Amino acid sequence: MRDLFKYIKPALFKLEPEQAHKAAILALKLGVAPRGSLPNHGLNQTIFGLKFDNPIGVAAGFDKNADVPNEIIKTGFGFAEIGSVTPKPQAGNPKPRIFRIPEHMGVINRMGFNNAGHDAVLENMRTARMNKQAGQFGVNIGANKNSDDFIADYESGIEVFYNVADYFVANISSPNTPGLRALQSKDSLQQLVDRICQKRAQMQLQYGKYIPLLLKIAPDLTNEDIEDIAAIVMASELDGVIVSNTTIRRDFIAGHVHENEAGGLSGKPLFEFSTHMLAKFYQATKGQVPLIGVGGISDGASAYAKICAGASLVQLYSCLIYTGTGIIDELRQGILDGLKRDSFNSIEDAIGSQANVWAQREV
Ligand SMILES: Cc1cc2nc3c(=O)[nH]c(=O)nc-3n(C[C@H](O)[C@H](O)[C@H](O)COP(=O)(O)O)c2cc1C
Numbered sequence: 579m580r581d582l583f584k585y586i587k588p589a590l591f592k593l594e595p596e597q598a599h600k601a602a603i604l605a606l607k608l609g610v611a612p613r614g615s616l617p618n619h620g621l622n623q624t625i626f627g628l629k630f631d632n633p634i635g636v637a638a639g640f641d642k643n644a645d646v647p648n649e650i651i652k653t654g655f656g657f658a659e660i661g662s663v664t665p666k667p668q669a670g671n672p673k674p675r676i677f678r679i680p681e682h683m684g685v686i687n688r689m690g691f692n693n694a695g696h697d698a699v700l701e702n703m704r705t706a707r708m709n710k711q712a713g714q715f716g717v718n719i720g721a722n723k724n725s726d727d728f729i730a731d732y733e734s735g736i737e738v739f740y741n742v743a744d745y746f747v748a749n750i751s752s753p754n755t756p757g758l759r760a761l762q763s764k765d766s767l768q769q770l771v772d773r774i775c776q777k778r779a780q781m782q783l784q785y786g787k788y789i790p791l792l793l794k795i796a797p798d799l800t801n802e803d804i805e806d807i808a809a810i811v812m813a814s815e816l817d818g819v820i821v822s823n824t825t826i827r828r829d830f831i832a833g834h835v836h837e838n839e840a841g842g843l844s845g846k847p848l849f850e851f852s853t854h855m856l857a858k859f860y861q862a863t864k865g866q867v868p869l870i871g872v873g874g875i876s877d878g879a880s881a882y883a884k885i886c887a888g889a890s891l892v893q894l895y896s897c898l899i900y901t902g903t904g905i906i907d908e909l910r911q912g913i914l915d916g917l918k919r920d921s922f923n924s925i926e927d928a929i930g931s932q933a934n935v936w937a938q939r940e941v
Contacts, residue, residue: 626745637895639687664693688753715744719736754842775814794819795823797827808859824848846874861888868891872893878912
């Protein structure tokens with residue numbers, strides 16, 4: 579199925595990246611996007627109480643407005659994370675705000691949380707749930723750029739989407755909303771975590787169901803930051819952490835014409851760094867907190883490596899731009915091959931098996 583994408587790709591790459599993205603969403607809606615054909619045998623798990631047919635999901639930012647969560651699952655992914663969604667609709671930063679870096683299979687974006695806002699996305703999610711047959715839908719929540727109280731925006735996201743989300747992610751790691759990443763600092767994070775967990779508890783009472791709540795963090799953190807975040811997470815009611823969002827580092831693409839574009843770098847250049855941070859976070863949380871590994875997955879080996887570095891589940895976005903959604907077969911097969919090669923009976927046995935190696939690697 580990746581072969582089909584080879585023919586479409588030159589036409590897509592003639593389009594400006596945001597137009598190409600719109601075309602990809604349309605192709606998914608029309609059911610003509612490349613899809614996988616392998617069964618999910620041997621890849622199912624239950625993580626934070628949710629059943630996943632396979633551990634590979636599409637990361638936030640691809641389907642910001644919940645236009646195609648079911649279609650993402652139909653291509654073969656185990657879960658789809660919609661958003662980030664903010665209370666009020668937001669236009670985002672002026673264009674151009676996304677740059678392809680094909681020489682490195684990378685992307686720089688400074689979208690700035692462009693999204694249709696809670697009301698419109700809730701409507702889309704309700705429709706998507708009515709047609710849902712499989713997979714898990716995450717709702718990734720963010721804060722409006724000019725909000726007076728960022729934390730209140732996250733609380734509002736949990737309240738509004740409680741009945742349509744399978745899990746929540748509080749995204750406090752976008753580099754494109756000024757001040758947002760500061761929520762990762764110890765005191766602010768403690769406040770955020772207290773308030774969002776309290777909001778979830780309140781909603782749990784109201785709806786009589788428990789929806790897992792995760793944090794999404796940046797890769798650009800010091801050892802001290804990691805220890806602080808890990809301690810807060812472990813003492814909290816949070817269910818997991820996503821490592822990582824895009825990086826503000828540029829040394830991975832030094833000399834590239836887009837090197838100095840503002841925003842977050844993702845895709846293959848982020849792989850080693852984000853996997854290193856994932857392993858460090860796995861160690862800091864003593865393997866006791868389910869982690870979703872994201873950043874630079876581009877083939878089966880890199881998907882399997884994330885699991886060995888400490889991820890229970892993995893996600894990708896940027897490399898889909900270069901490979902198309904048909905890559906799902908290669909990713910699933912890569913994980914199965916890795917498990918077999920390393921004589922693991924299940925994914926669970928592989929999780930964190932290489933965390934020591936990845937945590938020590940210089941990046
Ligand atoms: C164009 C673009 C938009 C993104 N938007 C969001 C977003 O709204 N919320 C979020 O949590 N992450 C967002 N991300 C980050 C991705 O979810 C992911 O964490 C990051 O790109 C690393 O994974 P990748 O290398 O597989 O892309 C975005 C990434 C890209 C490339």
